[in-house]
Amino acid sequence: MVKGGDLEVVPDNTFLNVLAGTKAVPRKEGMSLEVQPLEEMLSFSEGAYVGEMHQDLEAREVQQRFFMEGLNMFKVTTLGVTRVLLKIAENMDLDLVKRKHEDWWEAMFTKVTLWVPQKFPFRRHVWVKVWGIPIHVWDEHLFKKIGNLFGDFVDFDEETIARKRLDFSRIKVSTEKMVLINDVVELVVVGRVSAYGWWRREVFIGGEG
Numbered sequence: 001m002v003k004g005g006d007l008e009v010v011p012d013n014t015f016l017n018v019l020a021g022t023k024a025v026p027r028k029e030g031m032s033l034e035v036q037p038l039e040e041m042l043s044f045s046e047g048a049y050v051g052e053m054h055q056d057l058e059a060r061e062v063q064q065r066f067f068m069e070g071l072n073m074f075k076v077t078t079l080g081v082t083r084v085l086l087k088i089a090e091n092m093d094l095d096l097v098k099r100k101h102e103d104w105w106e107a108m109f110t111k112v113t114l115w116v117p118q119k120f121p122f123r124r125h126v127w128v129k130v131w132g133i134p135i136h137v138w139d140e141h142l143f144k145k146i147g148n149l150f151g152d153f154v155d156f157d158e159e160t161i162a163r164k165r166l167d168f169s170r171i172k173v174s175t176e177k178m179v180l181i182n183d184v185v186e187l188v189v190v191g192r193v194s195a196y197g198w199w200r201r202e203v204f205i206g207g208e209g
Contacts (some may be wrong), residue, residue, distance in 0.1 A: 132203040151175025
């Protein structure tokens with residue numbers, strides 16, 4: 001087991017295995033494919049910039065904000081989560097644009113760097129369902145700890161935080177994991193919850209994509 005605070009993760013097991021009563025099967029090494037870059041896409045991305053935003057916004061909203069700022073020469077494409085691809089005219093001086101719109105630019109982006117294929121980690125947002133959380137620990141603090149086991153906690157849905165249902169919660173995480181999130185976590189509750197001073201429950205994590 002890998003311990004994480006008062007949570008213990010059971011590796012190499014899945015929610016489906018637990019339901020079926022079967023043992024975990026070790027993961028196989030991934031397959032490999034060798035491909036050639038497309039000239040069309042190299043031309044498209046050459047000279048482009050990757051912008052890391054403060055907020056998770058859709059490309060059309062980012063594009064609209066550029067228009068409202070009077071920066072009509074930018075074309076915005078979503079790259080996932082808080083990252084966008086920025087295309088500008090070849091004769092455009094990006095440093096000059098940033099200086100002239102400094103306050104707006106800093107409010108939009110944490111950083112903007114030239115696109116380089118070798119340094120481009122992919123992230124995605126994924127909703128996960130968590131079954132089996134005990135009522136007496138149903139709390140935002142626990143949801144964040146569970147979310148951070150699989151990436152970075154982002155949010156939870158309205159039914160979860162409003163406690164409109166208590167059979168499962170839905171948690172949104174930002175992660176670099178490309179595999180299906182499907183795990184079992186042993187939750188260890190400490191304090192005056194039983195005659196022994198502690199209480200254990202397995203909770204099941206299932207990704208929704």
